[in-house]
Amino acid sequence: MTSPLARPDTSGGPCGPAPAPWGHDGLRLHVLATGSKGNASLVETPEGIILVDCGISCRQVIARTRACGLDPLRIRAILVTHEHVDHVAGVRVTAGKLGVPVYASLATLRGARWPSEVSGTPLQARRPLEVAGVRVIPFSVPHDAPETLGFRFERAGDAIGFCTDIGHLTDEAGEYLSDARILALESNHDVAMLSDYPGYPASLKRRIGGDDGHLSNAQASEGLARLVTSRTQAVVGMHISEHTNLPGVCRDALERGRDLLAPAQGRHLQIIVAGEARPVAGIGAES
Ligand SMILES: [Zn+2]
Ligand SMILES: [Zn+2]
Incomplete structure (x- = not known):
């Protein structure tokens, strides 16, 4: 018996019928900011909104959330991937102003030295939790901050895989990022531009x-x-470097990757590039 999180067979054939396509009424992703100057994204459900990382000011979170057509008072929690300042700079003020709990790994909670008025709940990799009607599964990510996490969000036959700041794709990260309807994945730099x-x-x-x-x-x-599987509809390039990447270069690379996929996987796959100056609202809404 395979784990419920193992990559399912989406081909049909001798293992049985292919799983149903992901639904459209579960989850939406909004990227408010991403990159080394600050990261913040929203996972929206009918029950509320989860803020993932808060590396921009509370004022910016509120303004950009409203610009996405959402009420900031619907934010139920802040999930933090790791302690780097571009992911935590606005957490204390935002959590205090909105009166919401903060979830992060124990190392992140300690490393970021949250003031006592912030209620921080430790997360463990592979220990799912329920937030705003969403099953959140944290997983370990290799990065130069202790206990960095990525997240898989699941709700009502829908799934988002979310991971920025990842040095390389491990088996664990691959397991939790695969076969999501929306895949938000770091695409930080062009190797030649970095060199x-x-x-x-x-x-x-x-x-x-x-x-x-x-x-x-x-x-x-x-x-x-x-x-990417046949159920994946959008890939979002995240954490684009302002010095060693360009949105067009990132897009070309991701499109080349898409073009190499089997037709069933790549034909309908939307490629989106998000960035600090390019917030993207409503990813995953049926068009
Ligand atoms: Zn970062
Ligand atoms: Zn980082």
Whole structure:
């Protein structure tokens, strides 16, 4: 018997009929900001909204949430992937103003030194929890911050795989990111642009490009073959570097990855590139 989270057979055939397509009435993703200047995304359900990372100010969270057509008072919780400042800078004020709990790994809760007025609940990889009517499954991610997490969100026959700041695609990350209707995946840098960029010392370039750094366009593109199934409808390129990547370069790489997929996987796959100056609302809404 396979784990309920194992990648399902979507081909039909001797194992039985292919699983039904993901529904459209469960989950929406809104990317308010992503990149080294600040990250914040919303997972919206009919029961409420989960804020994933809060590396922008509370004022910006509220303004951008409203710009997505949503009421910030529907935010029920903040989930934090890791302690880096571009993911936590606005957590304390936002959690306090909205009166919502914060969930993060124990190392992140300690590393970010949350003031006592923030109620932080520790998360463990592979221990699902229920937030705003969503089953959230945290999973371990290789990155240069302790106990960094990615998240899989599941609700009513719908799923989002979400992972930024990942040095390389591990088996564990692949397991939880695969076969989602919406896949939000880091596509941080172009390898040649990183190598040529004069503004970073060699040590920083090694860190960014290393196994505990950030995913390149090429790695994200190659990863699509592992992660995308016939039920995947959109891939969102996340955490695009402002110095060592361009939206068009990222898009070209992800589209090349899509074009290599089997027709059943790639034919309808939408490629979206999000960025600091390119918030994207309503990903996953039926068009
Ligand atoms: Zn980051
Ligand atoms: Zn980071």
